[in-house]
Amino acid sequence: MEAGTGASAGGGAAPVRTHWRTRLSVYLNTNGRRLVLGVPYLWLLLFFLLPFAIVLKISFAEFAIGVPPYSDLLELTQDGYFRLTLALSNYAYLFDDPQYVIAYTNSLRIAAVSTAFALLVGFPMAYGIAKAPKGPRTILLFLVVLPFWTSFLIRVYAWIGILKSNGLLNNLLISLGIIDDPLVILGSDWGVYIGIVYSYLPFMVLPLYATLEKLDPSLLEAAHDLGCRPWKAFLTITLPLALPGIVAGSMLVFIPAVGEFVIPELLGGADTFMIGRVLWNEFFLNRDWPVASAVAMAMLILLVAPIMIFQHIQAKQADGEGAGR
């Protein structure tokens, strides 16, 4: 213990007789665990907490012409005092102008509907992969991740060619005689749903696969053995036990979908007004950084609620698996 603290405080210059390598190994033995845990914390501090603090700070500032385009929160007054000015007007403004409320509800609705579709598509996929024999399973998992090898932007762009009124999909449906007039998908909410489901499907499939793969097949056999028909066994055994995966996958799709900018921009229409577009407009068109920051903060608060639900379910799950009440 003694040597450990000595080394950490003094570094290489500490006047200790033992060899530096011995001291390093003693230090690592006593503090190695903390060091390993420290790395992700440092990462979070630098790339999440610090930017978050900056955005939070800007959201309380006032618009100003200059570089940077906002006022300082702290000012040194003439009589030598610091003056702190917190402008809440940016947040009040979000409620004043209905476009923000509309954008938020639009974002939440589109993200929720897309998540539901992603779950409907992703669950059978994950189930099929989990039940597949070992060889094909690896290939199938690889195929799920494969789209990531192409640029996200290009993949979303490619959907324009598929969905537009004289695109692949409409031409195919017309030539098969299923429809007479082309469907308007591109430029509507449906284009956005398709884009989000397509782009975020792997985030739904992978956690679902992870939980379904762990599911002991003898549980289903036991259910069948006790007189339970397959469909009911799915509802009473598979679904409840897959819940952590369903929640994790849904969060991973829902949270980024709320703030999605590229997909509604390329596949949505003028009326698909989501929070990502608002952010873009405030930052780059209006150059009103304080309001843009307030928009970002409000979105974060909106997303904290589902994250809390997720954490709560996880904690409950861990409690059930632990020693118990």
Place this chain on the structure above:
Amino acid sequence: MSMATQVKAVSDRPVKTPPEIPGCTKKLGPPIIEIEKVVKRFGDFVAVNGVSLDVFEGEFLCLLGGSGCGKTTLLRMMAGFEQPSEGRVLIDGKDMTDVAPYDRPVNMMFQSYALFPHMSVERNIEFGLRQDGMPKAERESRVAEMLAMVQLERFAKRKPNQLSGGQRQRVALARALAKHPRVLLLDEPLSALDKKLRERTQLDLVNIQEKTGITFVVVTHDQEEAMTMADRVAIMDEGWIEQIDAPQSMYEYPNTRFVAEFFGSVNMFEGTLVEDEPDHVIIEAPELETPIYVGHGVSGREGGTVWAALRPEKVTLITEKPDRDSNWSSGVVKDIVYLGSTSTYIVELASGKQVRATLANHDRDMEGRVTWDDKVFVTWTDNAPVVVSS
């Protein structure tokens, strides 16, 4: 199925009567599960290779064999989780080929217990009853009855992961018995328990089987377990049933070398049948100094190769040369394994063959008994060896 064909089907089949089981006071009924020439292949691998077997109502049957012998596959075909590649399984005289597991009147206790982790103990036990649409009050009293049977009343509200291994095993048993199945299939029910608990649970299982009268089919790899619990034991090897008998008959009269060696420990001598009379046979075994004289007739032809199986507890050790010209050989005590109630002496014969002899430790001190490196004679009575020809 019309009445006429049903009657015909019954009259066509031979009437099977339960076998006489020595030492068994239970009254066995007609066959409840009939396995007819069942073959099961997984790709190129033949797991079950033409097994025919009748399970009689009320009996406690053990399927015994090493890993990969096909015993679990056979059990899973009774439960309906596997379909026979050839042959068929009948339960209560009805062909089960197209009957799904959830429609069969049997229940299974899984080796892993397969308890539903998200349900409490009572919900687990109740699960099968719910599927049948049993009214709530009836369900509750049945669950209470099952909990009492396995002495888990206090743990009704717990989740499976809050129980010990032994308690989980009892929940699995209660869940499988709750529906009062015609047959309970148990796949290695005790393999996850420690030795002490396993011995106690063996007796519990026997008691529960006797009390409920439900037919039990147990898969196990443990020969002692099979001997303790079963009315009849079926020994399986490479997809075959080698022998099916009461434990005592199996031990004293094995049909094959495999059974003799698998079911308890044995000294095996290969030899030639030199004298084949209805009342006795003489076997010339090169590993022994004198021939083996067996005091009864055996099946086998003169000049053929046979094996004489000699149980260690039927071998005695003496220090003076016997005054007869058969059933003994001389050797040196190489090792003594003290097992508490008995000791096993390993005697090396001149031929290099090692013979095991088990002697009861009647006296506390070992004064006067043979010890390491003593020159001794191994000997046995005329009725001790069992002769098998395969």
